Amino acid sequence: MKLYYSPGACSLSPHIILRETNTPFELVKVDLKEKKTEDGRDFRQISRVGYVPTLELDDGTVLTEGPVIVQYLAEKANATxxxxxxxxxxxxxxxxxxxxxxxxxxxxxxxxxxxxxxxxxxxxxxxxxxxxxxxxxxxxxxxxxxxxxxxxxxxxxxxxxxxxxxxxxxxxxxxxxxxxxxxxxxxxxxxxxxxxxxxxxx
Ligand SMILES: N[C@@H](CCC(=O)N[C@@H](CS)C(=O)NCC(=O)O)C(=O)O
Missing domain, CATH: 1.20.1050.10 (Glutathione S-transferase Yfyf (Class Pi); Chain A, domain 2)
Structure with a gap:
């Protein structure tokens, strides 16, 4: 699972939940102005909305919207x-x-x-x-x-x-x-x- 983030942006919220739930994940930094990932990819090809947080599951499914991503993460981790x-x-x-x-x-x-x-x-x-x-x-x-x-x-x-x-x-x-x-x-x-x-x- 990958979390596309920008330092201090609203993506910090799902980032915290990933760590609260001990979920294995990879962090990928995004330049929000240039819409480029730190490894040089076009962010809009990953997330059509072009904003963080964007969660990419191992099967390539992309989920956006912070308040929904945190619910997904907590439910997947059974973090009651x-x-x-x-x-x-x-x-x-x-x-x-x-x-x-x-x-x-x-x-x-x-x-x-x-x-x-x-x-x-x-x-x-x-x-x-x-x-x-x-x-x-x-x-x-x-x-x-x-x-x-x-x-x-x-x-x-x-x-x-x-x-x-x-x-x-x-x-x-x-x-x-x-x-x-x-x-x-x-x-x-x-x-x-x-x-x-x-x-x-x-
Ligand atoms: N509706 C989205 C909004 C996310 C959002 O506003 N992300 C900001 C950072 S806090 C962003 O990436 N802005 C860059 C842009 O909109 O191009 C959510 O709730 O997750």
Whole structure:
């Protein structure tokens, strides 16, 4: 199995889950501007959408969309500790959080990476994003992880996208629960290994 990734991008979330589940995999770095893999292949020939994360299975099947890739990985590894039982209300709550992270947080950060986006537009996006971050901060007031007592799939994703706040100069220091949460998740061995492998920490 191959995970196509870009350092620190949203592909860090499935990368963490690959390590949390001890799944054997190969990491392939992608230059997202040039759409080239590190071994010189045309990335669009592998993933028509041209974005990471892209998972390539051993039979050549390609799977995209981070929130779906993490579910695939956890189910294949039978990692019942990383997700509630399918079909239960807790399962749907987990899907609800994955969807919140992808549509409200991940895609909320997106425009802030665009150098061509006017500052007025960025201010609007930032305000909206901060209100979504406040919602997660409140949710974390009485629990260490998004789903409660244990680290599950949405935590890898939330950790990944919230780590973009610092380089984008979004001050999270007022969100005490999130600050403690990022510290907690960042201490997990699988998270540290993934970040190290991507060259994000030493
Ligand atoms: N809908 C996709 C979006 C993935 C995405 O936004 N990937 C970014 C990196 S975080 C990317 O590869 N952008 C390059 C591009 O879109 O050309 C998902 O949720 O996995």
């Amino acid at each position: 500790h990383l997700m509630p039982q399918r079909g239960t209300i807790e399962w749907y709550r987990m899907l609800s959080w994955l969807n919140f992270i992808t549509s409200e947080l991940h895609k909320g950060f997106g425009p802030l990476f665009k150098p061509t986006m006017p500052e007025e537009g960025k201010a609007f996006v930032r305000e909206q994003l901060l209100s979504r971050i406040a919602h997660l901060d409140q949710h974390l007031a009485d629990k260490p992880y998004i789903m409660g007592e244990n680290f599950t799939l949405p935590d890898a994703y939330a950790f990944t996208v919230l780590s973009w706040a610092r380089p984008l100069k979004i001050d999270l220091s007022g969100f005490k629960n999130i600050t403690a949460y990022l510290e907690r998740v960042g201490q997990r061995p699988a998270v540290k290994e993934a970040m190290k492998a991507e060259g994000l920490i030493k």
